[in-house]
Structure formats: structure tokens, C-alpha cells
Amino acid sequence: MKLPKLCLLIVITLFVGCKNKSAKSDKIAKIDSSTISISPDLIGSYVGPFGKNRITLLITKVTGDSVAGRTVVGGNDRPFVGTVKKDSGIIKVEAKEPGDDKNDGMFNLSFDEKNKNILVGDWKPFVENKNSGAKNFTLNRKVFVYSKDVGIYPQASQRELKESDVNNLTKWELEVMRNEIFARHGYCFKKKNIRETLETQDWYVPNTVDVKDMLTDVEKKNVELIKKYEKYSDEYGDEYGR
Known part of the structure; x- marks a missing residue:
């Protein structure tokens, strides 16, 4: 009879141990979950005035207390990269640019979970x-969406153009038509007059400086056609049908 009692004692011990271990594991899982819960709220693109320019600030990754992203300003x-922490519903980010450019610096960002935009x-x-001094800013969340239906000349992305x-x-007009093709893919322009023209458009969200692999076959053909007529305009001006 002693052997069954011993076995019963072992079974009870193992059951209690497993239960405690399970409870401990659940507690750890909850801590990890609360740490990464910042990510879905903070990740995204934010756009607004930045001194004399406009800035697109993209937060692309939040892992634990680390944050990464990029900014696009004036081309x-x-x-x-930096750190992120949450305190009483306020998410705070301290982030630094690499420092290998004369205009690099440090960001201090604040995000209220009650107003996620x-x-x-x-x-x-x-x-x-x-050329670069300290700046304060307020940015609005803005989601980049590629659309063929926006701009003054949407047909340049919708179909193959005719002469x-x-x-x-x-x-x-030709320059605007051609650059709207790139703008629809989020291209950030260095050329000031084009940049300022497009930044007045609500649909335009600059978020990259390389779109060559994003253009459709139709857009590539249209870019070449427009460039040809821009060249003719330089050579012949009003004599060439204008």
C-alpha cells in the first residue's frame, strides 16, 4: 500500500509544479505582449512642416524598446534609430540620425495614444x-497609397499616351505631367519648384528617393514620350505647336 501512496504524492507534486510553471509562463507572455503592443500604434508615416521644408517621418520598426525609421526632407x-518608451499613455521616442551628414541630428518625439494621428x-x-537649426514640429499621420487617379494629369499613369x-x-506642363508619375509612387524631389508644387497636393506623400523599379510599363513609356517633347520644347519653344 505504501507504493500507491508514494505514486499519488508524486502525481500531486508534478501537477502543482506544472500549474505554477504554466502560471509563470502566462505572466511572462503578458509582459512580452505589453512591450510589443506599442508597435501597431506607432508604426506609420507622418507628414508636416519642417522649417522651410516639409518632412515625411516614417517609423518602420519597433522591437521592445528600440525604434527605427527614416525621414525624407527636401530630397x-x-x-x-533610437529608443521608445510608454508612460501613462504617452509614447516617447529619442532617435538619432547616423551623423555622417553635416545636416544630421537628433529627434525627440511624443505620441499620445488618445490621439493616434x-x-x-x-x-x-x-x-x-x-542651413540647419533646431526645429519644432507637429506632424499628421498620412498613409501612402499608390493611385492612378490622382494629379492634374492622371492619364499619364492610366494609359499609354498619344502625341x-x-x-x-x-x-x-510637360514637366509636371512627367513628375506626377514619380510622385504617385512617393518620390521625394530635390528640385524645389516641382517639390513645392506637389507638396500642396493632399494625395502626395513623399517617402522614397528611388522609384525606378516601381514604375509600370505604361508609365515608363509615357515618361520617355514626355521627355522627348520636353526636349523639343527646349529646342523650338513656341514654334513647336505652342
Whole structure:
């Protein structure tokens, strides 16, 4: 009879041990879950004024207390990494750019979970110079979506253009038509007049400086056609159908 009692005691011990281990595992799982719960709220793109320019700030990854992303300002695409923490519903980010560019600096960002569409913060350059000073900003969440139906000349992304679509346009109109193709893919322009023209459009969300692999076959053909007429416009001006 002693053997069954011993076996019963072993079974009870193992059951209690497993139960405690399970409870401990559940507790650990909850801690991990709360740590990564920041990620879905914070990840995204935010757009708004940044000094004399506009900035697109993209938060692309949040892992534990680490954050990574990039910014696009005036045609410059810069990565950043930093730390993130949450306190009483406020998410705070401290992030640094690499420092290998004279205009690199540090971001301090704040994100209220009650208003998930607004990101406020400041940026300070590592080295003060006449072209870059400290900036305060408020950015709005804006999702990039490729669409063929936006812009002044949406047909340039919708179908293959004919000569009749372009032969009576001015050089500036041709330039806008061609660059709208790139803008629909989120291209950030260095050329100031094009950048400022497109930044007034609600649909435009600059988020990259390389779209060559994103253009459709139709768009590639249209870019070449428009460029040909831009060249003719330079050579012949008003004599060429204008």
C-alpha cells in the first residue's frame, strides 16, 4: 500500500509544479505582449512642416524598446534609430540620425495614444550651421497609397499616351505631367519648384528617393514620350505647336 501512496504524492507534486510553471509562463507572455503592443500604434508615416521644408517621418520598426525609421526632407532620405518608451499613455521616442551628414541630428518625439494621428516633437542638429537649426514640429499621420487617379494629369499613369496628349502642352506642363508619375509612387524631389508644387497636393506623400523599379510599363513609356517633347520644347519653344 505504501507504493500507491508514494505514486499519488508524486502525481500531486508534478501537477502543482506544472500549474505554477504554466502560471509563470502566462505572466511572462503578458509582459512580452505589453512591450510589443506599442508597435501597431506607432508604426506609420507622418507628414508636416519642417522649417522651410516639409518632412515625411516614417517609423518602420519597433522591437521592445528600440525604434527605427527614416525621414525624407527636401530630397534627402536619412535613416534613424533610437529608443521608445510608454508612460501613462504617452509614447516617447529619442532617435538619432547616423551623423555622417553635416545636416544630421537628433529627434525627440511624443505620441499620445488618445490621439493616434498626431506626432509632435523637436529636432536638433549635431552641428549648428546656417542651413540647419533646431526645429519644432507637429506632424499628421498620412498613409501612402499608390493611385492612378490622382494629379492634374492622371492619364499619364492610366494609359499609354498619344502625341495628341502632349504636343500642345507647355514645357512646364510637360514637366509636371512627367513628375506626377514619380510622385504617385512617393518620390521625394530635390528640385524645389516641382517639390513645392506637389507638396500642396493632399494625395502626395513623399517617402522614397528611388522609384525606378516601381514604375509600370505604361508609365515608363509615357515618361520617355514626355521627355522627348520636353526636349523639343527646349529646342523650338513656341514654334513647336505652342
